[in-house]
Amino acid sequence: MQRARQGEVAAFEALIEPHVPSVRRFAYSFCGNWADADDLAQEALIKAFRSVASFRGEASVATWLYTVVRSACLDWRRGRQAKNRATEETLDDEHQDPHDAQDALLAGKDEAEQLWTALRSLDPRFRVPVVLCDIEGLEYEQIAAIEHVPVGTVRSRISRGRRQLRDLLAESSEEMTADPAAGTRDADPSSNHRSRPNS
Numbered sequence: 001m002q003r004a005r006q007g008e009v010a011a012f013e014a015l016i017e018p019h020v021p022s023v024r025r026f027a028y029s030f031c032g033n034w035a036d037a038d039d040l041a042q043e044a045l046i047k048a049f050r051s052v053a054s055f056r057g058e059a060s061v062a063t064w065l066y067t068v069v070r071s072a073c074l075d076w077r078r079g080r081q082a083k084n085r086a087t088e089e090t091l092d093d094e095h096q097d098p099h100d101a102q103d104a105l106l107a108g109k110d111e112a113e114q115l116w117t118a119l120r121s122l123d124p125r126f127r128v129p130v131v132l133c134d135i136e137g138l139e140y141e142q143i144a145a146i147e148h149v150p151v152g153t154v155r156s157r158i159s160r161g162r163r164q165l166r167d168l169l170a171e172s173s174e175e176m177t178a179d180p181a182a183g184t185r186d187a188d189p190s191s192n193h194r195s196r197p198n199s
Contacts, residue, residue: 005053012049022136023069029119029131030073044072066146118168126161
């Protein structure tokens with residue numbers, strides 16, 4: 001960390017390397033495809049590198065990093081809304097990362113994409129804590145530090161987010177039953193989720 005604060009790129013890369021898959025998944029919860037998610041994750045990590053000198057060790061590296069990434073993702077979302085470019089796109093198979101592990105917690109690509117689409121439909125107030133808790137496995141106290149809200153607020157938002165997510169997934173399942181051809185190929189086999197949102 002000391003070397004990273006002094007601008008040593010290799011030290012910073014070593015510091016954040018364990019968190020990159022999580023940052024990528026977090027970015028995907030704001031994007032419609034993995035190409036945009038990778039761009040957003042890279043932008044967020046560059047922002048983190050530029051602000052690493054401000055890290056004082058009062059929180060864990062993960063908490064500090066997620067705070068920076070959250071800010072970058074929310075800025076990205078506001079920019080997309082302002083330009084009216086918030087459209088969902090599918091990612092061709094050849095663009096998917098072949099090196100990551102296959103998603104072991106979701107039954108298939110269509111089911112995985114239903115989950116991510118439902119997550120992106122949540123208001124960020126609920127989406128962020130649900131992703132951090134149920135996908136990345138962070139504790140309520142860590143999420144409270146990232147969101148700058150009391151732990152009780154985190155609990156409430158996660159509870160409401162899970163309820164909304166459950167309803168959205170139920171609606172999506174009904175639509176898929178009515179139209180079996182529906183669905184996308186955009187589920188990323190590289191996702192190595194720690195847990196799946198309650199649904």
